[in-house]
Amino acid sequence: MQKVILEYVEEEYLEDDDEELDVDTPLISGGIVDSFSMVSLKRFIENKYNITIPDDKATPEAFDTVTKICVLVKEST
Amino acid sequence: MSFSDTVRDIYKQQLKEIQDAGIFKQERFIHSAQAADIEVEFPTGSSLKKVINMCANNYLGLSCHPDVVKAAHEGLDNRGYGMSSVRFICGTQDIHRELEKKTTEFLGTEDTILFPSCMDANGGVFEAILTEEDVMISDRLVHASIIDGIRLCGAMHDTFKHSNMDHLEKKLQLHADKRLKMVITDGVFSMDGDTAKLDEMVALCEKYNAIIFVDDSHATGFIGKTGRGTHEQCDVVGKIDIITTTFGKALGGASGGCVSGRKELVEMCRQKARPYLFSNTIAPVVVSGVLKVMDILFQSTERRDKLEANANYWRKGLTEAGFILKEGDTPIVPVMLFNAKLSQDISRDLYEEGIYAIGFFFPVVAKGQARIRTQISAGHETHHLDKGLEAFIKIGKKYDILGKTKQEIIDKYGL
Numbered sequence: 001m002q003k004v005i006l007e008y009v010e011e012e013y014l015e016d017d018d019e020e021l022d023v024d025t026p027l028i029s030g031g032i033v034d035s036f037s038m039v040s041l042k043r044f045i046e047n048k049y050n051i052t053i054p055d056d057k058a059t060p061e062a063f064d065t066v067t068k069i070c071v072l073v074k075e076s077t
Numbered sequence: 078m079s080f081s082d083t084v085r086d087i088y089k090q091q092l093k094e095i096q097d098a099g100i101f102k103q104e105r106f107i108h109s110a111q112a113a114d115i116e117v118e119f120p121t122g123s124s125l126k127k128v129i130n131m132c133a134n135n136y137l138g139l140s141c142h143p144d145v146v147k148a149a150h151e152g153l154d155n156r157g158y159g160m161s162s163v164r165f166i167c168g169t170q171d172i173h174r175e176l177e178k179k180t181t182e183f184l185g186t187e188d189t190i191l192f193p194s195c196m197d198a199n200g201g202v203f204e205a206i207l208t209e210e211d212v213m214i215s216d217r218l219v220h221a222s223i224i225d226g227i228r229l230c231g232a233m234h235d236t237f238k239h240s241n242m243d244h245l246e247k248k249l250q251l252h253a254d255k256r257l258k259m260v261i262t263d264g265v266f267s268m269d270g271d272t273a274k275l276d277e278m279v280a281l282c283e284k285y286n287a288i289i290f291v292d293d294s295h296a297t298g299f300i301g302k303t304g305r306g307t308h309e310q311c312d313v314v315g316k317i318d319i320i321t322t323t324f325g326k327a328l329g330g331a332s333g334g335c336v337s338g339r340k341e342l343v344e345m346c347r348q349k350a351r352p353y354l355f356s357n358t359i360a361p362v363v364v365s366g367v368l369k370v371m372d373i374l375f376q377s378t379e380r381r382d383k384l385e386a387n388a389n390y391w392r393k394g395l396t397e398a399g400f401i402l403k404e405g406d407t408p409i410v411p412v413m414l415f416n417a418k419l420s421q422d423i424s425r426d427l428y429e430e431g432i433y434a435i436g437f438f439f440p441v442v443a444k445g446q447a448r449i450r451t452q453i454s455a456g457h458e459t460h461h462l463d464k465g466l467e468a469f470i471k472i473g474k475k476y477d478i479l480g481k482t483k484q485e486i487i488d489k490y491g492l
Contacts, residue, residue, distance in 0.1 A: 015238065037236045
């Protein structure tokens with residue numbers, strides 16, 4: 001799961017091929033994903049894992065790293 | 078006193094942080110009409126300096142055109158100064174509707190509604206026509222006013238990479254379940270001067286049954302062979318569902334904006350858009366001036382043709398001198414310097430040479446993308462452009478950046 005989400009984040013949000021991410025790179029607090037663009041990540045995960053993440057759990061903190069996102073997905077499954 | 082020292086200190090600290098970050102904005106006072114030649118007081122209190130203005134949105138040179146000024150005077154005499162009312166109570170004159178009709182005809186749309194500014198048009202339009210069942214999919218480099226309008230709207234929001242049609246298509250697929258999908262873009266992007274691929278975007282919108290929105294503020298009046306805008310250049314006139322644009326740039330440059338497009342969407346704005354409902358519309362004197370601007374544009378393409386020739390001359394001159402420019406074919410010509418301090422130093426030196434052009438750096442543009450954004454006008458004559466080129470070349474030599482690659486400039490000055 002980590003690999004799938006990491007690949008999506010890299011394809012979706014990175015403009016420069018030289019940038020590198022790992023599962024603990026801060027995405028939102030690090031300025032890689034803005035709050036506007038977070039919605040596509042949420043929708044991708046919901047579609048991919050056939051889950052619904054409630055809005056009150058889809059916080060910038062919960063989406064801040066791939067590791068945290070994986071925890072959220074498991075909790076929502 | 079409620080504004081205590083403690084409260085004051087909070088703001089002093091915030092202002093200090095803005096200054097420390099190097100993004101504190103200072104106004105320069107112009108003591109003349111807006112034109113190619115202006116007299117500027119900068120720094121405040123200094124004696125006036127005559128400079129060539131190369132950073133105005135006065136693309137068609139109409140900001141102080143004598144016919145426009147005369148029409149505004151007549152409008153002031155015939156229709157008074159203010160309306161003292163919002164549109165739907167007693168704030169609509171015949172000339173407001175006349176301007177809406179002329180704008181509709183000019184843009185090739187179905188109907189138009191005026192707003193106090195294009196900022197207000199963008200601030201009100203999304204909330205007026207979309208609901209939580211819908212999605213807005215915007216280019217990542219759209220103007221700040223669109224971002225504010227999106228924030229005020231309850232519809233879902235997503236973005237696509239700048240001008241990346243593959244990415245846009247993926248987003249249209251991702252949000253296929255939404256009631257309405259609106260694709261949102263600028264026509265001409267103000268910082269880079271590049272043009273949206275409206276033909277490809279329209280094709281995608283047709284394929285995925287989406288609405289398309291274009292802010293053409295940096296295009297109306299001069300992009301396209303008769304100046305109708307980006308939709309004319311991309312051969313999609315009549316296929317853009319919503320165009321927002323401004324009268325505060327090429328079209329006389331005073332103030333005001335509009336939403337133009339499908340008549341049902343325009344009517345929804347008339348019923349629901351809050352900046353329209355809760356503030357006065359454009360003052361009669363300005364409407365009168367813009368009506369004259371429209372007459373000028375309907376009569377001839379002379380001004381946009383001159384602007385195009387000027388922009389080509391300027392772009393060619395800078396390129397031949399060895400500057401790195403953002404590619405494009407609009408009158409927005411960014412001279413890339415990459416380093417923020419270098420952009421400020423060169424802007425300051427150009428001013429000393431009599432050229433008024435501003436350096437932009439992060440956060441206005443991406444990090445490492447600092448530039449001087451030059452903007453060409455039909456009000457520029459060849460001697461203005463030649464003096465501008467002379468100054469740019471002199472300063473370019475001083476900093477040894479002519480003919481240098483991006484990497485060489487970065488190696489010399491850092492990012």
